[in-house]
Amino acid sequence: MSAQIIPSRTPAETTLVESFGAVKASLPGSADVAKLREDNFAAFVEAGLPHRRVEAWHYTDLRTIMREALPLAAAPSPAALEGLKKDVAALPLHGTKLVIVDGAFVPELSDKAPEGVTISSLATVLSSGKPDLLTLLAGQGMGAGDAIVALNAAMMQDGIVIEVAPGAVVAEPLNLIYATASATPVARFSRSLVSVGAKASVAIAESSLGEGGRTGQTNGCLIFSVEDEAKVTHTSLLTGSVAGSIRLETFMVSLGARVKFDSFALISGQGLTRRQIFLRFNGEESESTMRGASLLRGREYADTTLFAEHLAPSCVGREIFKYILDDEAVGVFQGKIHVAPEAQQTDGRMLSKALLLTDGVVMNNKPELEIFADDVACAHGATCGGLSEEQIFYLQARGLPYKEAEALLLEAFAAELVDELEDEKTAETLRGEISSWLAARVVK
Amino acid sequence: MLEVKNLNVSIGDRKILNDFCITVKDGEVAAIMGPNGTGKSTLSYVMSGRPGYTVESGEVLLNGVNLLDFEPNERAAKGLFLAFQYPLEIPGVATMTFLKAALNAQRKYRGEPELSTPELMKKVNAAASKLGIKSDMMKRALNVGFSGGEKKRMDILQMALLEPSFGILDETDSGLDIDALRIVSEGVNSLRDPKRGFLVITHYQRLLDYIVPDTVHVMAGGRIVRTGGKELALELEKSGYAEYLGEEKAA
Numbered sequence A: 001m002s003a004q005i006i007p008s009r010t011p012a013e014t015t016l017v018e019s020f021g022a023v024k025a026s027l028p029g030s031a032d033v034a035k036l037r038e039d040n041f042a043a044f045v046e047a048g049l050p051h052r053r054v055e056a057w058h059y060t061d062l063r064t065i066m067r068e069a070l071p072l073a074a075a076p077s078p079a080a081l082e083g084l085k086k087d088v089a090a091l092p093l094h095g096t097k098l099v100i101v102d103g104a105f106v107p108e109l110s111d112k113a114p115e116g117v118t119i120s121s122l123a124t125v126l127s128s129g130k131p132d133l134l135t136l137l138a139g140q141g142m143g144a145g146d147a148i149v150a151l152n153a154a155m156m157q158d159g160i161v162i163e164v165a166p167g168a169v170v171a172e173p174l175n176l177i178y179a180t181a182s183a184t185p186v187a188r189f190s191r192s193l194v195s196v197g198a199k200a201s202v203a204i205a206e207s208s209l210g211e212g213g214r215t216g217q218t219n220g221c222l223i224f225s226v227e228d229e230a231k232v233t234h235t236s237l238l239t240g241s242v243a244g245s246i247r248l249e250t251f252m253v254s255l256g257a258r259v260k261f262d263s264f265a266l267i268s269g270q271g272l273t274r275r276q277i278f279l280r281f282n283g284e285e286s287e288s289t290m291r292g293a294s295l296l297r298g299r300e301y302a303d304t305t306l307f308a309e310h311l312a313p314s315c316v317g318r319e320i321f322k323y324i325l326d327d328e329a330v331g332v333f334q335g336k337i338h339v340a341p342e343a344q345q346t347d348g349r350m351l352s353k354a355l356l357l358t359d360g361v362v363m364n365n366k367p368e369l370e371i372f373a374d375d376v377a378c379a380h381g382a383t384c385g386g387l388s389e390e391q392i393f394y395l396q397a398r399g400l401p402y403k404e405a406e407a408l409l410l411e412a413f414a415a416e417l418v419d420e421l422e423d424e425k426t427a428e429t430l431r432g433e434i435s436s437w438l439a440a441r442v443v444k
Numbered sequence B: 001m002l003e004v005k006n007l008n009v010s011i012g013d014r015k016i017l018n019d020f021c022i023t024v025k026d027g028e029v030a031a032i033m034g035p036n037g038t039g040k041s042t043l044s045y046v047m048s049g050r051p052g053y054t055v056e057s058g059e060v061l062l063n064g065v066n067l068l069d070f071e072p073n074e075r076a077a078k079g080l081f082l083a084f085q086y087p088l089e090i091p092g093v094a095t096m097t098f099l100k101a102a103l104n105a106q107r108k109y110r111g112e113p114e115l116s117t118p119e120l121m122k123k124v125n126a127a128a129s130k131l132g133i134k135s136d137m138m139k140r141a142l143n144v145g146f147s148g149g150e151k152k153r154m155d156i157l158q159m160a161l162l163e164p165s166f167g168i169l170d171e172t173d174s175g176l177d178i179d180a181l182r183i184v185s186e187g188v189n190s191l192r193d194p195k196r197g198f199l200v201i202t203h204y205q206r207l208l209d210y211i212v213p214d215t216v217h218v219m220a221g222g223r224i225v226r227t228g229g230k231e232l233a234l235e236l237e238k239s240g241y242a243e244y245l246g247e248e249k250a251a
């Protein structure tokens, strides 16, 4: 027998290759889109699942972690959708409800678009071939080279495309609600786009209904394209993932000039969550704030990896990510700020703060600056430590029992980022999530 | 009444308090003066239950109850209050939230009903205006970004609110400007009561012009080495601690 090179494909990779072969003909899109899918899948196969030696995935070795690839979610049955109807109605959310079931946008479960907003399914847009939207959906090159982004571009089943007209002021939040109709764990690939016209203003809030996004394997991609002088706020609740689930969320944001962009994400749960953020400043004098809080206990794991590119002058970037790690939890924060030569007067600050509640937790921090302009103010910092015994004593000396003092300080640590949110109702919801996580804490 | 009896305390293998004894009667204001590093703050911390000290022997009796048997929060609920030499900043905890939590925790411990928010606001606002504390400070995180003097005022505000039966003021005068010193002293004086005792730790006789003590104690080498009336503070101002340095070395 002659020697041959056997590519060491993992079982999960093998299944993905088979799946793609089986479903590609039925995935939505024009011939051009089909070609893009093929190219992206080839790129994925070439790279394989991300592993330790891929810098951006150094801590989250998917090749090892993802033992199998789950079957692709089937289109939800009418009966299942009917069943979801009352759950959607019961959601205590204000604003417009837009429901995505196992990766597919379901207009029947969703509210009408408010004035100034056009909503389509990704499938429609991919088939209609609107070139401008297709470019935006490709993320304008953000995340190029990332195997998970490529896999998403190859496999994307559906998603939602939101266009906010120039100058439109959308008063109430647009809620992207992830739901599931599958009784068994499945894989889902969705890609959504929010295209915000110049001078428009909108708030987008992502959350889960029931086990939506919390089970099985999710590869989601949400792309924001924001034109000049628009104002966007975004919140994402990546909470309550189920043990064994894998949630990979890519968040791509490209900003025009004088934009105000504000985002907060909360991560918790027993599954693995990896959030990757690609932020690009394309126009001058924009301001972006990216915040995140990860609350982890047991053997939970969450990774936030951020890449901020300043390509235009005089932008302000604030990135702050907090972690509360209890028991044997593991947190990862990787952040890189890149400042191009033309991005003079960039003001970029990135900070990660981790509160380590036991000796058994691990926090991996990797902040980086890559600066090619000379007139900039950029900084990054990372702090790791326990609760201050001094602060606890101060509170105790005023009458608070130890556990109450500790709880007050934990809440303060996590909620500090929430306090900065403009929308009080959203802030209230997030505070509630944080409090209930803390309340479930087993104090030793 | 506060009675500290033969208190011996060390940090690591270093002895700090040396058979320390003091009695402060109800209604009495006792001042403690003494050289840097002689153990004044240590005494106040040990009394309030800060971790990190080894209490080898002795008792701290407040109205007959040995505080050393209790957690710091229990000591506070039993009536002990320490105004810190360096009040701490607590980011993310709104001052008002903290005041409410502290007051209600103490009341709960004593089996008293909780105070409603309007009742609390009324008390806080009254105390704050007396101490010249601006209302916007109450909305900020506790002590965060407060000036040194503002932090001291906030500590005294807490004392006014918590109405302890015994107050320890550890160098409350340090960091206060001339007006603040007067305002804070008036705040303390208005809390003087036949049922409430004070231990005032200070380096300067000036504070004692405002808060006039009944007794003055000189502390050196981890114990009280001399006790007198308010004129003792004036004498120390002139002579310094030279004659007590032997005590320091002996410790």
Ligand SMILES: Nc1ncnc2c1ncn2[C@@H]1O[C@H](COP(=O)(O)OP(=O)(O)OP(=O)(O)O)[C@@H](O)[C@H]1O
Pocket: B011, B016, B034, B035, B036, B037, B038, B039, B040, B041, B042, B043, B052
């Ligand atoms: N955590 C500690 N570890 C080691 N030594 C300590 C510690 N805390 C205090 N000491 C020492 O104990 C001694 C007493 O300190 P303390 O702060 O009680 O003095 P003090 O009388 O309040 O001084 P000052 O007038 O400067 O405030 C000092 O020599 C100090 O260095």
Ligand SMILES: [Mg+2]
Pocket: B040, B041, B042, B085, B170, B171
């Ligand atoms: Mg001191």
